[in-house]
Amino acid sequence: LTSNSVPLIVQAREQEEKEDGIHQLLSGMEVKGNISALGEQDIYTFVALAGSKVNINVSPLNSQLGLSLQLLNPNGGLLIKRSASSSEGEINLQNYQIKETGIYTIAVSAVSVGAYKLSISIDAPQGAARTSVLMGESQVAVKGTELKQAILLLVTDKRGQPVTNADVVLSQRMVENIPSSKDINILANALSTSSTKPMSSRIQNSPQVAAGDTYLKTLKSDNYGLIGVSVAVPDLTRDFQIVVKVPSFPDIDPIRLDVKVIDEPIAQIKIDKTEQNCGSKCPVGAELPEPWRATFLDDEGSGVKGVPVEWLVISGGGKLGEKSGETSQTRIKLES
Numbered sequence: 348l349t350s351n352s353v354p355l356i357v358q359a360r361e362q363e364e365k366e367d368g369i370h371q372l373l374s375g376m377e378v379k380g381n382i383s384a385l386g387e388q389d390i391y392t393f394v395a396l397a398g399s400k401v402n403i404n405v406s407p408l409n410s411q412l413g414l415s416l417q418l419l420n421p422n423g424g425l426l427i428k429r430s431a432s433s434s435e436g437e438i439n440l441q442n443y444q445i446k447e448t449g450i451y452t453i454a455v456s457a458v459s460v461g462a463y464k465l466s467i468s469i470d471a472p473q474g475a476a477r478t479s480v481l482m483g484e485s486q487v488a489v490k491g492t493e494l495k496q497a498i499l500l501l502v503t504d505k506r507g508q509p510v511t512n513a514d515v516v517l518s519q520r521m522v523e524n525i526p527s528s529k530d531i532n533i534l535a536n537a538l539s540t541s542s543t544k545p546m547s548s549r550i551q552n553s554p555q556v557a558a559g560d561t562y563l564k565t566l567k568s569d570n571y572g573l574i575g576v577s578v579a580v581p582d583l584t585r586d587f588q589i590v591v592k593v594p595s596f597p598d599i600d601p602i603r604l605d606v607k608v609i610d611e612p613i614a615q616i617k618i619d620k621t622e623q624n625c626g627s628k629c630p631v632g633a634e635l636p637e638p639w640r641a642t643f644l645d646d647e648g649s650g651v652k653g654v655p656v657e658w659l660v661i662s663g664g665g666k667l668g669e670k671s672g673e674t675s676q677t678r679i680k681l682e683s
Contacts, residue, residue, distance in 0.1 A: 371571055372453075373509070374469035382412065382457045391453040391465065394571060396479065396507050398472035399445040403453065403465070406437035410461025414438055417456075421449030421481070422659070434459070442470075448479045448501070471507025476596045478502050478515070480604065481573075485655040485680070487607045491582035498604065500574040502593060509572025515593055517563040517576065520603070522586045560590065584610050586653075607653050617642040643683050654683040 370378060372393040380389050395401060405414050411434035418427040418440070429438045445451070455465060483498035502510040566574050578589060589604040619640040629635060639658070643651040658679040 372467050373571065374467065374471075377464060377466040379408070379462065379464055380455060381462045382455075382460050384460065385458075387456065389455045391455070392450050393453070393467060393469065394450050394481075394501055394509065394573065395445045395448070395469055396471050396503060397445060397448045399507065400442045400470040401440070401445060401451075402442065402468045402470075403440040404437060404467075405455055405463055405465045407431075407435060408462040408464055410463075411435050411459060412461045412463060413458035414463060415456045415458075416440070417454040418443070419452040419454070421447060421451065423452075426451075449481055471503070473506055476502075476504045476510075476593075476599050478591055478593055478599055478602050480602065483604060485605045485607075485657070487609060487613065487654050488580040489612050490580055490584050490608050490610065492580055494578050494580065494606065497575050497577050498589065500568075500591060502568045502572045502574070502596075502599075504596075509570075510568055510596075511570055511572065513568040513572075513593055514595055515566050515568060515574050515591060517566070517578070518590045518592075519561040519563055519581075520588045520590050521559065522588065563589070578606075580606065580608055584608050605655065607655060609651060609654075611645045613643050613651055613654070614646045615644045617644065641683075650683070652683060656681050656683060 370389075370391045372378070372391050374393075378391065382389065393401075403416065403418070405416050407414060412431075413434045414431045414437070416427070416429045416438045417425060420426050427440060427443065429440060431438050453465070453467075455463065457463070479501040481499040481501055483494065483496045486494050486496055488494050500515065502513045502515065504510050563578065564576070566576055568574050581587070586608050587606050589606065590601055591604065592601045593599045619642075620637070623629075623635050623637060625636055641656060643654045645651055658681070660677045660679060
């Protein structure tokens, strides 16, 4: 199908399980799967925005499977583990609240072999169209090399649904070239156009505002609204940003991904301690008695300055593991 020369892709609602890989799901899909050997796990993934409500149903097809389901968060942590109440029973997960935008994993297993059906629906939060960063938001790289982590982006519309075939433009901006508000005002006064758009809109879309930026590439989002790309770092020790724009959605603000460029690779990461167990001396809400510390060293043992570090703090009211669906988490972003 085509509309205004833009190709449209129709995804079948009913899918067959992929035997040789991970099956990616969209809201409204049904998958017919099969557990062919004891101990086998079928793996599925789906992308969801923070604030979404997810419904998952797994039911046996003409067999007594004894189904089990696990839901894992984008970091691989276990959120939910459910088992059917009987060998013929099904599993229903209803209105599960997604707390973090990202790629979630469903693992289906059983105590015997046989076929099953899995269905999923995702009630996404409505609002402005947006570009979300799933991987690669802040990185460190040695000059002249490729970023260690690929960049993974998600484009969603006002309904919170993934956008297929959206053009996504990536450019590189050296940190010292980021225009100040004064620069933008000067550029605004210099523009002469008969456009009826407000000046602020013309400035945002004008290539003059991005003077000094280097065009990298234009990519298209896939059937799931995802864009993945690897980026090479220039052979200069200069920090830069990757600017991401979606021209066909002018209401989506550009996002910027920070890259810290260093001369030599990080040879060693030292963590002072990996566990603090202070028992009753650590009441809930109080600071831990000792700080956590990470040190980044080069080949000569010298510290590497400016490395962006993200600490993920997970609290579970004393219950983690299988009960980790009850946990809360906080991200703390710092630089060395």
